[in-house]
Amino acid sequence: MVMESMFEKLRTLQEILSEKIKLEHEVEEIPKILITQEELLARLKKTFIDKNLEYEKCRVAETEYRSLLEEAGSMREKSEKNMDVVSTQREYEALDKEIRDAADREQQYRKDLQREERVLADLDEQIKQNQALIEQQEKELEERRLGIETEVAEKQAEIGRLEEEERKLNEGLDPEVLFKFERIIRNKMGRGIVAIKGGVCMGCHMVLPVQFANTVHQGEDILFCPYCSRILYYEDTDQEGDYFNNEDAGSLSDLDDMDEDEYDEDADDEESSAAGMEYDE
Numbered sequence: 001m002v003m004e005s006m007f008e009k010l011r012t013l014q015e016i017l018s019e020k021i022k023l024e025h026e027v028e029e030i031p032k033i034l035i036t037q038e039e040l041l042a043r044l045k046k047t048f049i050d051k052n053l054e055y056e057k058c059r060v061a062e063t064e065y066r067s068l069l070e071e072a073g074s075m076r077e078k079s080e081k082n083m084d085v086v087s088t089q090r091e092y093e094a095l096d097k098e099i100r101d102a103a104d105r106e107q108q109y110r111k112d113l114q115r116e117e118r119v120l121a122d123l124d125e126q127i128k129q130n131q132a133l134i135e136q137q138e139k140e141l142e143e144r145r146l147g148i149e150t151e152v153a154e155k156q157a158e159i160g161r162l163e164e165e166e167r168k169l170n171e172g173l174d175p176e177v178l179f180k181f182e183r184i185i186r187n188k189m190g191r192g193i194v195a196i197k198g199g200v201c202m203g204c205h206m207v208l209p210v211q212f213a214n215t216v217h218q219g220e221d222i223l224f225c226p227y228c229s230r231i232l233y234y235e236d237t238d239q240e241g242d243y244f245n246n247e248d249a250g251s252l253s254d255l256d257d258m259d260e261d262e263y264d265e266d267a268d269d270e271e272s273s274a275a276g277m278e279y280d281e
Helices: 002-085 089-170 175-187 210-218 252-280
Strands: 193-197 231-234
Touching: 002 089, 002 175, 002 193, 002 231, 175 231, 193 210, 210 231
Parallel strands: 193 231
Antiparallel strands: none
């Protein structure tokens, strides 16, 4: 009767520990949700910086092309004015070449300038969009951070309540058993105490030795499954009488003997078959 009460207490404790462990895991995982948003924000800020650097380079290039364009235009105009005072064919041809070269440079600089202006316009639009995304992401991140703080506080409060219930249930239980019990629950997906049904552990579904199962059935002590380490308690089944008949159940050594007999019979069959084949040949 005492052991039944203890097993019932352990089953209740199992539910509390399972819920507490689940909440502790959730509390550990919650901050990881922010990592993705923080990484996204960091990438947006890096892109924003890179775009601004690119914008500055383009702005410098635009200024240079504008200056070169003005210079080429001045040289062309100057050469065109000098056309009025040329006196020889050679001077005319030299000035004409200067005018054409200046006009070509002017045309090329104008194209380069227009290209840089288009790039600047695109970069300016991208920077504005990027800045808007950063502001939106920062706002969402702050809201999410505040929400997480509230959620964590609520879960921590629930964990505290469960720990208080746990302390009450722990009274009168062996500390070493409790230590093993909690470790098993953490490692075995919330199941630290399971029943034996028909000689089988309901935790790992392994068939237990008869003598060990009988000892669990007697319920005089806390026993752990030799295969999965869970605490075991006996639960009646329809096959109870059949299972606990030691003469019918046999032992692990009987299983070994049976396997050896079956192996010898198979070996004899194979030798007979082989002899028959040789004879036919």
